[in-house]
Amino acid sequence: MPDVEIRKIATSLEEIHHEGGPRAEKPYRRAAIVAVIKNPYAGQYHADIQPFMEDLKPLGLMMAQRLVEMLGGDPSVVEGYGKGAIIGLGGEIEHGALWHAPGGYAMREVLGGSKAIVPSTKKVGGPGTRLDVPVTHTEASYVRSHFDSIEVGLNDAPRANEMAVVLVMTTGARVHNRAGGLAAEDIKGEDGLR
Template sequence: MPEVVVRKQQLIVEEIFHEGGPPPDVPLRKAAMLSVIANPFAGRYEPEIAGFMEDLKPLGLSMANRLIEALGGDAKAVEGYGKGAIVGTNGELEHGALWHVPGGYAMREALGGAKAIVPSTKKVGGPGTRLDVPVTHIDASYVRSHFDAMEVWINDAPRADEMLVALVMTTGPRVHARVGGLAAADIKGEDGLR
């Protein structure tokens, strides 16, 4: 399969000190790692593309490890995650789906075997396109307090023959989460859902 060619990367760390109510004891931290890569399938229909997922795995693992470092270096501090891709206009939505396995499994591996499926989104767009990357708890998708998102973009990406791939991690629930549902403390850890 083709070589993964990275044009640029961006690492974003956001700290949330309050949401209008009392400040939490520890600020919520969200981080996004973005990579802009050449789309080897841009401009044509290619029937066999799945092999490129294997080529993307080292990039996914590198990005996941950089996120953990950006959030303090302790994988145990990470409680939420998500992934996404923006495909340039000479590509197709299915090219963004190539990020599912290398992005999701990389985060699960780097975090020591997180159990929940990594939520995902993708779209086709030009430079400056924004993407809301969904976030859920790393071990149980039904933990309502961790339902969140992080908006990501790069002003000059993706160009028509590129893809922007993204990973997001968070250190906790939404600030002031209080709408009930399964609590993180009550996770059974059997199926990645509850």
């Protein structure tokens, strides 16, 4: 399989100071990175698609490192993450599943071995398709204060023979979280859930 062919990369960074209530002492930061790449399997069915996962690993690492840089360069400030993919109309949903391991393991590696599963979503769509990428805590999936989603999409992507792969990271709990449940400071960190 040849190297991954990137057409474009887009990033976004949000700083949320309040949601109508008191100002946060420190803004909640949410970062997203989208890489629009050629889908080598677009246009026809291929039985063996797993080799592309290996090709995607360096892209995942580069994207995860860029997210940490966007959030200040210190991996320890990252408390939430997620991933996703939008597959162009010439592809199939299964092509997006190839991003699960390269995207998820890249973020875990860059963050020093986070335990929680990296939540994910994927869909097939054309240029302008939007995707809500789920976010959970990096160490325990049951921490409700960190449940979030980041909407991504580009007006000119993905084209039929492309896919847009996405990674997102956040720096903490939602600004005015008060839905209860397991608190981040009470994480045991044994199983990635609690």
